[in-house]
Amino acid sequence: MSFSTATKNELARIISKHPCCRLAELAALIRMDGSIQISSGKLMSLNITTENAAVARKILLMVKGLFNLQTEVLVQRKTRLRKNNVYLVRIPPQQQLSKLLCQAGMLDRHGRLKDTVQEELLKKICCRRAYLRGVFLGGGSVNSPEGTYHLEVITDNEQHANSICRLMQRFRLPARISERKNWQVVYLKGSEQIVRFLNIIGAHSALLNFENVRVYKDVRNQVNRLVNCETANLNKTINASVRQLENIKLVRDTVGFDNISASLREAAELRVKYPDASLKELGDYMQPRLGKSGMSHRLRKLEEIAEKIRLEVRGDKKMM
Ligand SMILES: [Zn+2]
Structure with a gap:
């Protein structure tokens, strides 16, 4: 099951205690997925479609609980062209329906028909949260935190997209809108914003799962960075060591260790003995102990001697 579906299933099980919030959430679901049908006799019916069975059940519960309306559910089975079943919650023409439509x-x-969200529904913070929950259930999706951080709500209604965006901004979420074909996409980027949105709409299990993966990912990235960094340092040490060993061998085989100072000889012998030690470690082996810069100084001296030998050898070759 996708992270999005799991989140929606969790949200679909939340039934607000307050009727005000249930109405706000239902209103959001109707705005997102509802359509009003007017028959020839000017009778109105309301259709709400969703691909999520738990969401369909929630809509039914809210419609029944708040308005005691007669409802029916139709299921369009998945086909080759359609990945999921589509559930159609249909509220046929009846007296109380216009009351629902007015209140929503x-x-x-x-x-x-009104094109804007009724401000009265959004007066209280509890209802604003519920409205956003409805909006997410109706047209939202969220990427698994394993991938890129992205949460979005899509609607074909530009005004409603603006309302959703503003509503998120009232919770200090930096929501933005982009266009995708004929759709308006209200989206959030960044793990922190997504976590806050999930908290606002009450998706607490999803939030915890999200956080776990996020923390795991962060730690993994940190470890990778550290390992890369260490590998880079190690490579540097090894490259330097290889060069030093070449120098030392050259000095040993030409000038000979007996003909260099005791301090250089000690440094040279330690390097041969510990080829992959860092300068600091080599300094620690010296008697008496020597700092990193002292050690580096001695190895540079050995390099100078080696360079001189190389120059002489080349000179000799030219003369021959
Ligand atoms: Zn409320």
């Missing part, structure tokens, strides 16, 4: 802010008092 779909119709004004004169029975005309």
Whole structure:
């Protein structure tokens, strides 16, 4: 199951204690996925579609609980073209339906369709959270934290997209809108913002899972960075050591260790004995102990001697 579906399943099980919040959430779901049908006899019915069975059940519960309306559910089975079943919650023409549509802010008092979210539904912070939950259930998705951090809500209604964006911003979430074909995409980037949004809409298990993966990922990245860094340092040490060993061998085989100072000889012998030690470690082996820069100085001296020998050898060759 995708992270998105798991999150929605969790959210679908949350039924607010307050009727105000249930209404706000239902209103959001209707705005996102609802359509009003007007028959020839000017009778209205309401259809709400969703691909998530738990969401369909939640819509039913809220419609029944709040308005005691008669409902029916139709299932369109998945086909080759469609990945998921589609659940159609249908509320056929009946008296109480216009009351629902008015209260959910779909119709004004004169029975005309409204294009904006009714501010009254969003007065209280509890309802604003519930509205965002409905919006997410209706058209949201969130990437698994394993991949790139991305959460979005898509709607074909530009005004509603703006309302959703503003509503998120009221929670200090830096939501943005982009266009994808004919859709308006309200999105959040960044793990912290997504975690905060999941918290706001009450997806606490999803939030915990998200955080776990995020922490794991962060630690893994840190470890990788450290390992890379250490490998780089190690390579540097080894490259330097290889050069030093070449110098030392050259000095030993030409000038001979007996003809260099005792301090250089000690440094040279230690390097041969501990080829992969760092300068600091080599300094620690010296008697008496020598600092890193002292050690580096001696190895440089050996390099100078070796360079001189190389120059002489080349000179001799030219003369021959
Ligand atoms: Zn409320």
